[in-house]
Amino acid sequence: MDAPRNLIPLIFLTLLTLHISVEAEASGTTMTLHNKCSHTVWPGIQPSAGRQILEKGGGFKLLPNNSYTLHLPDGWSGRVWGRHGCSFNSAGRGRCATGDCGGALFCNGIGGTPPATLAEITLGKEQDFYDVSLVDGYNLAISLTPHKGSGKCSYAGCISDLNRMCPMGLQMLSRNKKRVVACKSACSAFNSPRYCCTGSFGSPQSCKPSPYSRIFKVACPKAYSYAYDDPTSIATCTAASYLLTFCPHLL
Incomplete structure (x- = not known):
């Protein structure tokens, strides 16, 4: 049966509204998190100061071979990392072997406890800036790849398993002390201004790569190895997801 004439404009308006809504959502920036590990990962998400906490309260469980897509608001800035070896109760309280954020499933704006590999992104009007950082150490291999953007749009990441080549002084061991679960940065391991780029070493001119950061850089040339490793580590892209x-x- 044909729709009454007075309903046709309403139906058309509803369909048009749905089309615009879907199109607007599709045109927004997304970040899809995909877990290719053989174990469960609990992503942690921390917004930069003044930016909103994304869906799922900044933390959730991601099973092997599963994905989840985050919708990033215009101008959003923040970091994402992977936690592993986590156990939480029904109230969302517990702990993770690496990357823990205050003993909670939902990070809610809290950063991860080093060592943790960080994916960092800032969405701009003209272009986005993004990188993968080992400045806070390493726990999991991460790659960050843009899609459907314009510009150089190169990938950023650390796809090597640094836990297998981590110097003894930087190793973070499992509870039973039988395996390396993360690799600390020299800054967090030794708390020295030379490695942390602080005090008299607080400039690019005075803080140079260390033997430890060079190990990170050789293994992961597309990732930040220390605080002033900007030229070879920051990538840019425009209008990408x-x-x-x-x-x-893993290599």
Whole structure:
């Protein structure tokens, strides 16, 4: 039966509204988190100061070979990392072996406890800036790849397993002391201004790569190895969406 004439404009308006809504959502920036690890990862998400906490309260469980897509508001800035070895109760309280954020499933604006590999992004009007950082150490391999953007749009990441080559002084061991679960930065391991780029070493001219950061850089040339490793570590892209992969093909 044909729709009454007075309903046709209403139906058309409803369909048009739905089309615009879907199109607007599709045109927004997204970041899809994909877990290629053989174990569960609990992503943590921390917004920069003044930016909103994203959906899922800044933390959730991501099973192996599963993905979840985050919708990033215009101008959003923040960091994403992977937690592993986590256990939480029904109230969302517990702990993670690495990357823990205050003993909670939902990070709610709290950063991860080093060592943790960080994916960092800032969305701009003209272009986005993004990187993968080992400045806070390493726990999981991460790659961050843009899609459908314009510009150079190169990938950023650390796809090597640094836990297998971590110097003894930087190693973070499992509870049973039988395996390396993360690799500390020299800054957090030794708390020295030379490694932390603080005090008299607080400038690019005075804070140079250390033997430890060079190990990180050789293994992961597309990631930040220390605080002033900007020229080879920051990537840019315009109007892209992003794929963040935990445990991409390990070398």
